[in-house]
Amino acid sequence: MHQSLVLATLTAVFLAACSSQPPAPEQKPAAVEERNASSMAEPGLVKSEKMDPYGLAALKDPKSILSKRNVFFDFDQYVIKDEFKPLVEAHARLMVANPSVKMLIQGNADERGSREYNLALGQKRAEAVKKALLLLGVKEEQVEAVSLGEEKPRCTGQTEECWAQNRRDDILYTGEY
Amino acid sequence: MKILRVIALVLLSSAALNAAAQLTIEVTGAGANRIPIAIANFDGDRIISTALTSVIRADLDRSGMFNLIDPGAVAIAESATVNYGDWRGRKADAVVTGSILANADGRFETRFKLHDVQKQSPIGGQSYMHTSAPSQLRTAAHRIADVIYEKLTGERGVFSTRIAYVVKSTGRYELQIADADGANPQTALGSREPIISPAWSPDGGKLAYVSFEAKKPVVYVHDLATGRRWVAANFKGSNSAPAWAPDGKKLAVVLTKDGGSQLYLVNADGSGIVRLATSAGIDTEPRYSPDGQWIYFTSDRGGGPQIYRLPASGGDVQRVTFEGNYNVTPRPSPDGKSMAYVARDGGTFHVTLMDLATKQTQILTDSVKDESPTFSPNGRMILYATEVGGRGVLAAVSSDGRVKQKLSVQAADVREPVWGPYVK
Structure with missing residues (x-):
């Protein structure tokens, strides 16, 4: 309970810290955000017959936000867009609730330009999510931010649509890497 | 002048090559003042001569610094007297001659000589010991091409790199x-x-x-x-x-x-x-x-x-x-x-x-x-x-x-x- 309080406070700090960013795009992951908001306010009210929403099993539950492991970024941008903040917060909760769990964040970049410079750009994206997690109470030794640069594209076409899919972070947990 | 030519580099037996696929090189464009040069067939074992001279020619050609003159089908020994007037008539500024000598131990010694047609005199030459293994033949050929390149252009060759x-x-x-x-x-x-x-x-x-x-x-x-x-x-x-x-x-x-x-x-x-x-x-x-x-x-x-x-x-x-x-x-x-x-x-x-x-x-x-x-x-x-x-x-x-x-x-x-x- 005490931990949840700290987490709620940190979440508020995190959201406040992000408020200086430009307005969010219109698209909203509404349903997920609602469930997230209610459980954030009163974690004690989660019904006992349901799966622990921030337990490790939720990582594999397609209905849980924790099964979502990708954070996408705009061109030449390294800030977490509002639509991905609930996802980052959910993962932070799991990590705080399970301090022995470790996470690898793999940043990626689109293919244009130098491989090594793109590796550094992917690193900036991975570190953006890592910083948010630390703000939300995750411990430094739980998270490693690395970059795969342009080496692991999810989409290999040469279109903006494709490149947008490659400007992303992938979140992996212990046992998945 | 724009030239386009494709050099197939699979010249030798593929026995020494592993599964790695061969790179093929296509050359477009060339230097302004290319040196006309003839690389004669080397005297001695015909197959080894072909293996060596084809790599030497391809090296020099690819560099864009040389214009290869047809040397004719006759092999010219390293020690042979070169008819400079004849090569001048064929518009070659340099001629390379060579000999491949079979050693008793099964190895070969290749000697070559580089001639300056204008000066009517040899200006360089070396000898190399090698086997008939494709990689050794290539190494010897690249070293010969490096010597020729350096003598004629004044800068070190990179064919052996x-x-x-x-x-x-x-x-x-x-x-x-x-x-x-x-x-x-x-x-x-x-x-x-x-x-x-x-x-x-x-x-x-x-x-x-x-x-x-x-x-x-x-x-x-x-x-x-x-x-x-x-x-x-x-x-x-x-x-x-x-x-x-x-x-x-x-x-x-x-x-x-x-x-x-x-x-x-x-x-x-x-x-x-x-x-x-x-x-x-x-x-x-x-x-x-x-x-x-x-x-x-x-x-x-x-x-x-x-x-x-x-x-x-x-x-x-x-x-x-x-x-x-x-x-x-x-x-x-x-x-x-x-x-x-x-x-x-x-x-x-x-x-x-x-x-x-x-x-x-x-x-x-x-x-x-x-x-x-x-x-x-x-x-x-x-x-x-x-x-x-x-x-x-x-x-x-x-x-x-x-x-x-x-x-x-x-x-x-x-x-x-x-x-x-x-x-x-």
């Missing part, structure tokens, strides 16, 4: 090493995960590179003679962009262990890590100047990526590139006077050369997705990666922009080329 590059086929990455003409490819490392940024040690005995086999970038050093390799940098976060110091004892690397991509120095055995510079943004792609005084690197400290340099012993950072908003991958030339790099112009990426004294720049290529330029050790050619028809190929351009070559492997992507040093 090697190149390293990465071949990506479906689900597989191979770090390969081949002769400078793309022949005789050997696989130093095969992996299911990406390999990038290979870098030759100054003595040519080792390659440093970045491998993703641990699901993150880690810097390795690989001893080519023994096949033994070790981790040079594996800190928390990403480890990348190795660059050898000219003494071969240290590597500049990029680490993110303290947050952000930053420059560090590490001993080649992985010990003694020291931070080189501190910036708020990205610092990456370090490369030493040949005299070891400077480290050139890419940084976004001013917004977009530009090239900067700092004294290798530490000190104030200077900005090197100012034109355009995307200049990356600095590669100082072997004489330290110029720098090749990749500049973005709109949506296209070109290998560009900067005179470091005057800051004048020249775009060298008309390809549009250039990456990873690397100088030949004599500074004459720049090898780089680009894309043709959606496939990664290697290309080379002379530093004056006149000679252009393309190297490709069937059904695979080739990338991350790096030209090795002179061999002793």
Whole structure:
């Protein structure tokens, strides 16, 4: 309970810290955000017959936000867009609730330009999510931010649509890497 | 004058070649004043003569510095008297003659002589011991071509040097090493995960590179003679962009262990890590100047990526590139006077050369997705990666922009080329 309080406070700090960013795009992951908001306010009210929403099993539950492991970024941008903040917060909760769990964040970049410079750009994206997690109470030794640069594209076409899919972070947990 | 010719380099028995696919080279364009030269067939074993002279001719031709004159079908021994008037009539300025002598132990001795037709006298020659193994024949031929090149152009030849590059086929990455003409490819490392940024040690005995086999970038050093390799940098976060110091004892690397991509120095055995510079943004792609005084690197400290340099012993950072908003991958030339790099112009990426004294720049290529330029050790050619028809190929351009070559492997992507040093 005490931990949840700290987490709620940190979440508020995190959201406040992000408020200086430009307005969010219109698209909203509404349903997920609602469930997230209610459980954030009163974690004690989660019904006992349901799966622990921030337990490790939720990582594999397609209905849980924790099964979502990708954070996408705009061109030449390294800030977490509002639509991905609930996802980052959910993962932070799991990590705080399970301090022995470790996470690898793999940043990626689109293919244009130098491989090594793109590796550094992917690193900036991975570190953006890592910083948010630390703000939300995750411990430094739980998270490693690395970059795969342009080496692991999810989409290999040469279109903006494709490149947008490659400007992303992938979140992996212990046992998945 | 524009010429286009395709040289099939599969000249010898494929017995010595492993599974690695052969690079084929296509040459377009040539130097302004090409030296007319005739390489006569060598006297002795016909097959060995063909194996040697075809490689010598292909080397000289590919350089763009020579115009090969038909020598006729007759073999001319190294010691034979050369009819200079006859060669002048055929418009050759130089003639090469040679002999292949079979030794009792089964080996061969090849002697050659280079003649200056104008001076009507021999100006050079050597002899080499070799077996009939294709790799040994190639080595002997490249050394002969190097001597001819140096005598006639005044600069050292690079036909005996090697190149390293990465071949990506479906689900597989191979770090390969081949002769400078793309022949005789050997696989130093095969992996299911990406390999990038290979870098030759100054003595040519080792390659440093970045491998993703641990699901993150880690810097390795690989001893080519023994096949033994070790981790040079594996800190928390990403480890990348190795660059050898000219003494071969240290590597500049990029680490993110303290947050952000930053420059560090590490001993080649992985010990003694020291931070080189501190910036708020990205610092990456370090490369030493040949005299070891400077480290050139890419940084976004001013917004977009530009090239900067700092004294290798530490000190104030200077900005090197100012034109355009995307200049990356600095590669100082072997004489330290110029720098090749990749500049973005709109949506296209070109290998560009900067005179470091005057800051004048020249775009060298008309390809549009250039990456990873690397100088030949004599500074004459720049090898780089680009894309043709959606496939990664290697290309080379002379530093004056006149000679252009393309190297490709069937059904695979080739990338991350790096030209090795002179061999002793």
